[in-house]
Amino acid sequence: MTLHLDDLRVRQLGECRYDSPFSEMLSTKQTSPHYVAEGDRVLLEDTVSMLAGHRLPSVQAPSFEAAGPRRKIYFDPANVTAGVVTCGGLCPGLNNVIRGLVQELAVHYQVKRILGFRNGLQGLTAEHRDDTVDLTPEGVRDIHHAGGTILGSSRGGQDADEMVDTLVLRGIDIMFVIGGDGGMRAATYLSNAIRARGLDIAVIGVPKTIDNDLPFTDQSFGFQSAFAKATDFIAAVAVEAAASPNGVGIVKLMGRHSGFIASYAALAANAADIVLIPEVPFALGGADGLLAHVERQVRAKGHVVIVLAEGAGQDLLEDYGLARATDASGNIKLGNIGELVKESITAHLTAVGLTPTMRYIDPSYAVRSIAANAYDSVYCLRLAHAAVHAAMAGRTEAAVARWRRRFVHVPLSLMTSRRNQVDPDGDLWMSVLETTCQPAEFGPARERERVRAGFC
Ligand SMILES: Nc1ncnc2c1ncn2[C@@H]1O[C@H](COP(=O)(O)OP(=O)(O)O)[C@@H](O)[C@H]1O
Ligand SMILES: O=P(O)(O)OC[C@H]1O[C@](O)(COP(=O)(O)O)[C@@H](O)[C@@H]1O
Ligand SMILES: [Mg+2]
Numbered sequence: 345m346t347l348h349l350d351d352l353r354v355r356q357l358g359e360c361r362y363d364s365p366f367s368e369m370l371s372t373k374q375t376s377p378h379y380v381a382e383g384d385r386v387l388l389e390d391t392v393s394m395l396a397g398h399r400l401p402s403v404q405a406p407s408f409e410a411a412g413p414r415r416k417i418y419f420d421p422a423n424v425t426a427g428v429v430t431c432g433g434l435c436p437g438l439n440n441v442i443r444g445l446v447q448e449l450a451v452h453y454q455v456k457r458i459l460g461f462r463n464g465l466q467g468l469t470a471e472h473r474d475d476t477v478d479l480t481p482e483g484v485r486d487i488h489h490a491g492g493t494i495l496g497s498s499r500g501g502q503d504a505d506e507m508v509d510t511l512v513l514r515g516i517d518i519m520f521v522i523g524g525d526g527g528m529r530a531a532t533y534l535s536n537a538i539r540a541r542g543l544d545i546a547v548i549g550v551p552k553t554i555d556n557d558l559p560f561t562d563q564s565f566g567f568q569s570a571f572a573k574a575t576d577f578i579a580a581v582a583v584e585a586a587a588s589p590n591g592v593g594i595v596k597l598m599g600r601h602s603g604f605i606a607s608y609a610a611l612a613a614n615a616a617d618i619v620l621i622p623e624v625p626f627a628l629g630g631a632d633g634l635l636a637h638v639e640r641q642v643r644a645k646g647h648v649v650i651v652l653a654e655g656a657g658q659d660l661l662e663d664y665g666l667a668r669a670t671d672a673s674g675n676i677k678l679g680n681i682g683e684l685v686k687e688s689i690t691a692h693l694t695a696v697g698l699t700p701t702m703r704y705i706d707p708s709y710a711v712r713s714i715a716a717n718a719y720d721s722v723y724c725l726r727l728a729h730a731a732v733h734a735a736m737a738g739r740t741e742a743a744v745a746r747w748r749r750r751f752v753h754v755p756l757s758l759m760t761s762r763r764n765q766v767d768p769d770g771d772l773w774m775s776v777l778e779t780t781c782q783p784a785e786f787g788p789a790r791e792r793e794r795v796r797a798g799f800c
Pocket of ligand 3: 675
């Protein structure tokens with residue numbers, strides 16, 4: 345899909361008439377390597393060849409609106425009520441984002457009323473709409489030290505019109521939705537319903553997912569904290585495997601459709617011999633299959649360490665007749681590829697006289713329930729600032745994201761238009777192959793979903 349400049353434009357509720365508390369500070373600022381001035385834009389693409397492919401002058405090339413404070417704002421802060429909700433799976437940094445939103449709204453824009461809706465979008469249903477938390481700078485002062493979300497979260501669908509009724513009844517002018525692909529989709533439906541009723545309510549998304557599977561964002565917040573934690577488990581399994589006869593260490597990590605956590609954690613630990621991700625199908629049997637490679641590794645070095653993403657090899661589980669089920673939000677429930685790999689390796693190595701010592705860890709929720717690390721804490725805070733500036737300036741149906749190091753506004757519809765995945769032809773996967781020395785494919789080259797490397 346080719347993206348044009350118009351696809352990247354963000355909707356604005358109306359003219360900005362009020363002075364921003366940042367007016368004076370902004371008066372002398374200009375674009376630099378470290379700042380994008382108001383009105384300037386950030387290019388979608390960052391190579392000469394991709395840019396040249398558009399055959400357009402750079403001002404007409406696809407670009408995002410830069411995030412950040414404006415000299416004039418749309419909402420009168422004295423009359424604003426803001427709402428915040430966190431939805432989907434947990435992710436390090438959720439509390440940091442909540443705290444950042446509240447502080448920026450209250451301290452700089454002097455917004456007096458900020459409501460936290462509980463337990464995800466469930467909190468916007470008729471049944472739960474009155475059970476909100478009053479969010480104040482004092483109340484959120486220390487929440488960033490803890491993982492999870494003080495507001496709670498959930499999966500499961502809600503009616504968009506019912507949620508809009510809630511916003512109207514609770515007097516919400518600005519709604520911040522902190523969520524993943526599901527949450528961004530829900531925010532889009534919510535925005536559509538708001539627009540259909542002609543209401544003056546801004547919806548701003550803050551993209552969240554430890555899977556890093558959302559597009560148009562360099563990396564999602566919490567991802568770095570999550571893969572750093574995952575690294576500890578790989579290191580532990582590597583020590584165990586190396587110290588055991590025919591040691592086999594396996595770590596199964598989250599990553600429903602995208603193998604970013606597995607790839608980054610494996611690179612960080614630098615101790616894995618094999619990384620398996622959803623984007624690269626693999627075969628178990630055969631001379632080039634996974635089992636033969638595992639056997640070769642065990643014979644050569646006495647042990648082997650495998651990192652696998654939960655979404656890897658799902659086609660193999662289907663061969664075992666596993667039915668495809670979905671969770672309350674419609675996400676595919678995965679089969680347990682870790683168990684299949686573990687059982688298959690045990691059977692294979694035993695059959696060839698290399699009875700293994702199996703060390704299998706599935707850290708699962710331990711990786712995503714932690715507090716944000718220092719890097720993610722900064723990132724979350726800056727995303728929150730950008731979200732508040734966007735909303736106060738009347739931007740709506742948009743998410744804030746960091747794109748090629750700059751903070752930008754991305755139309756919500758784009759956030760759900762594709763999935764960010766590890767590109768088997770890209771340099772991240774090449775680094776994984778360079779580090780593990782595993783073959784590019786296990787088994788005969790299989791048809792794989794092509795990951796889009798560019799946008800045109
Ligand atoms: N297709 C959809 N239509 C409407 N709402 C959705 C849709 N997908 C997800 N949602 C809503 O978004 C929320 C979060 O989605 P989910 O997939 O569970 O997590 P995430 O936002 O982390 O991807 C769910 O509670 C659900 O209400
Ligand atoms: O057990 P749960 O809450 O359904 O979460 C499992 C899924 O949540 C994730 O951590 C992230 O998913 P979302 O970002 O879509 O919430 C996946 O890696 C994992 O498959
Ligand atoms: Mg999701």
